[in-house]
Amino acid sequence: MAYPDALLGEHEHVVVHKHPHWKMLVLPVLALLVVVGGGSYLAALAAPLSWHLPVWVVLAVVAAIMVVWFTVAPLLRWRTTHFVITTHRLMVREGVFTRSGVDIPLGRISSVRFRHGLLDRMVGCGTLVVESASDEPLEFDDIPAVEKVHTLLHREISQPDQEDA
Known part of the structure; x- marks a missing residue:
């Protein structure tokens, strides 16, 4: 993705435009896998309970918050960091x-x-x-x-x- 030309001065051209290296995303992806795996395991443990539905709702909310905090936020930070x-x-x-x-x-x-x-x-x-x-x-x-x-x-x-x- 090119850097916006509107932000450049007259006769100024982009030579290099980079985002940080993908290695910054390794831990967020691992966090996603752990949250999904752990949440699925806990949901399976709660399935035989008579009141499993409220447990699943709580697990889903906690998992969603963790995914946003540990995966989506770092991904957005990575995507919005530009080295030009x-x-x-x-x-x-x-x-x-x-x-x-x-x-x-x-x-x-x-x-x-x-x-x-x-x-x-x-x-x-x-x-x-x-x-x-x-x-x-x-x-x-x-x-x-x-x-x-x-x-x-x-x-x-x-x-x-x-x-x-």
Whole structure:
């Protein structure tokens, strides 16, 4: 999904647009499986009871709350988190109901580093560390293909913008 062009400046183009790596969704999916499995087991245990219907209603309500809390909310957070590199800036937008964002003009970025441990390397993600001229380094975790993103960002920083020249 492309980043909305209406949010970009004149002569600004998206170079990279990514969501956090899918590994952020492993625990929410496991939580869904545990809630569904546990709820089904408890519902089966309650089936022989004469008052099983109220138990099933309570189980369904508790399971629905848990699914929303532990699966749907993280999925929405993942989906609404954007890491975008354009020809003019690096942008990070996150949040479902309350949005927050960081914009760093490419000209103010002084260094770009990445790091990834063994698990990150196995699944293909890592942490991108961006230092700007006056701020403390910003770390962006779970960036997919972090080495490629690092290279593209470094290339954008090193190249003067061709359209502005």
